[in-house]
Amino acid sequence: MNSYPAVILKKGKESSLERMHPWIFSGAVARTEPEPELGSAVRVLAADKRMLGVGFWEGGSIAVRMISFAERPVNEELFVERLSAAWKMRNELGLTGSEKTNAFRLVHGDGDGIPGLILDWYAGHAVLQAHSYGIYRQAETIASALKQVCGDELKQLYDKSKSTLGGRKLSSLENRYLFAGGEPLTETVIRENGHAFKVNWEEGQKTGFFLDQRDNRAKLAAYAEGRRVLNAFSYSGGFSIYALRAGAEKVVSVDSSGPAMAMLEENLKLNGTLKNHESIKAEVQPFLKERAGEFDLIILDPPAFAKHKSARHQAVQGYKRLNQAAMERLKPGSLLMSFSCSQVVGTELFEGALRAAAIEAGRSISVLERLSQPADHPVNLAQPEGEYLKGLLMRVR
Numbered sequence: 001m002n003s004y005p006a007v008i009l010k011k012g013k014e015s016s017l018e019r020m021h022p023w024i025f026s027g028a029v030a031r032t033e034p035e036p037e038l039g040s041a042v043r044v045l046a047a048d049k050r051m052l053g054v055g056f057w058e059g060g061s062i063a064v065r066m067i068s069f070a071e072r073p074v075n076e077e078l079f080v081e082r083l084s085a086a087w088k089m090r091n092e093l094g095l096t097g098s099e100k101t102n103a104f105r106l107v108h109g110d111g112d113g114i115p116g117l118i119l120d121w122y123a124g125h126a127v128l129q130a131h132s133y134g135i136y137r138q139a140e141t142i143a144s145a146l147k148q149v150c151g152d153e154l155k156q157l158y159d160k161s162k163s164t165l166g167g168r169k170l171s172s173l174e175n176r177y178l179f180a181g182g183e184p185l186t187e188t189v190i191r192e193n194g195h196a197f198k199v200n201w202e203e204g205q206k207t208g209f210f211l212d213q214r215d216n217r218a219k220l221a222a223y224a225e226g227r228r229v230l231n232a233f234s235y236s237g238g239f240s241i242y243a244l245r246a247g248a249e250k251v252v253s254v255d256s257s258g259p260a261m262a263m264l265e266e267n268l269k270l271n272g273t274l275k276n277h278e279s280i281k282a283e284v285q286p287f288l289k290e291r292a293g294e295f296d297l298i299i300l301d302p303p304a305f306a307k308h309k310s311a312r313h314q315a316v317q318g319y320k321r322l323n324q325a326a327m328e329r330l331k332p333g334s335l336l337m338s339f340s341c342s343q344v345v346g347t348e349l350f351e352g353a354l355r356a357a358a359i360e361a362g363r364s365i366s367v368l369e370r371l372s373q374p375a376d377h378p379v380n381l382a383q384p385e386g387e388y389l390k391g392l393l394m395r396v397r
């Protein structure tokens with residue numbers, strides 16, 4: 001590993017690494033020897049040449065993402081170690097080998113010590129997304145390590161990395177099966193808390209399914225009996241099916257995506273929940289203005305309104321407008337389950353937006369539960385930026 005290019009930091013800039021934060025910003029770098037290729041493994045040294053660890057050269061405002069604070073090679077052995085630890089943790093969580101749930105996030109980036117790697121597990125069908133050049137370059141090594149760790153339980157591994165990263169085009173990754181035991185499949189049926197969902201990783205959004213809402217869907221089920229439920233931004237109907245099977249009086253699912261509505265229809269059939277359900281392909285905001293008053297439980301789970309800090313202010317305004325439209329029309333005793341998955345909008349900011357929405361709507365609102373991402377989407381304590389999903393379950397007084 002002495003062959004890895006060296007990244008030498010400016011004086012004093014090693015302090016964030018000493019707090020085990022895994023990012024090095026470009027302003028902290030004094031020089032590189034030699035200039036590393038994008039995504040290649042690098043050694044990181046303090047100004048006094050003290051070894052600080054190894055990482056991936058990302059070359060943007062985040063210059064390096066650390067994978068180890070010790071001096072060690074970045075090879076299959078390292079990935080086997082990290083993937084085994086990730087698998088063991090999901091096993092302790094009762095997710096592997098479970099009858100009720102066979103889909104989960106196996107690797108959540110820095111929360112599992114592998115910066116930039118997302119690995120979702122759909123009943124033996126793994127789907128990878130590289131969110132860093134480092135992981136993009138290591139995809140084949142990761143595939144081989146995953147085979148070692150999962151053995152026959154791994155049926156295939158599909159690479160769903162975007163073809164551009166940080167504005168730069170990567171060589172084509174489209175429809176890349178890094179590993180397939182037999183003829184590659186594009187979809188399967190998974191179980192989540194005993195409910196069935198069809199997941200198609202090639203055509204679906206993200207890696208195919210929003211695994212991060214598993215615990216919150218189960219929470220919703222506990223409140224849904226006898227209620228008239230609106231599932232706004234429903235995607236393939238996760239919350240809708242939980243509500244119907246928990247005895248909701250009716251459920252209306254709204255999403256603007258045609259393919260999402262088609263998946264929802266299939267999922268309703270799979271679960272025998274076609275009754276008391278209405279699917280509507282529409283924009284949520286105008287729908288709320290027209291019909292929100294018909295419901296006594298509304299779920300708002302919009303896509304990230306802000307992907308970058310620059311869009312943060314606008315995003316907060318967006319959350320406020322959206323929630324206000326629901327709050328204005330909900331009668332006393334109604335519930336509102338509202339989420340933000342924008343990483344740059346923190347919990348305080350999001351709650352502030354909801355507070356402002358309640359004031360504008362002239363409603364008194366009680367917070368019943370604070371909601372977050374589940375344990376298979378862990379956050380590295382040293383890097384709070386890894387927390388992204390936040391929500392409140394509220395009751396209108």
Ligand code: SAH
Pocket residue numbers: 205209210213233234235236237238239254255256257260282283284285301302303
């Ligand atoms: N709650 C879902 C995930 C929602 S993801 C689940 O548990 O699986 C966000 C969804 O919002 C996507 O399906 C997207 O198609 C939809 N969407 C985005 N903008 C929208 C809009 N303005 N109106 C309606 N749906 C929208």
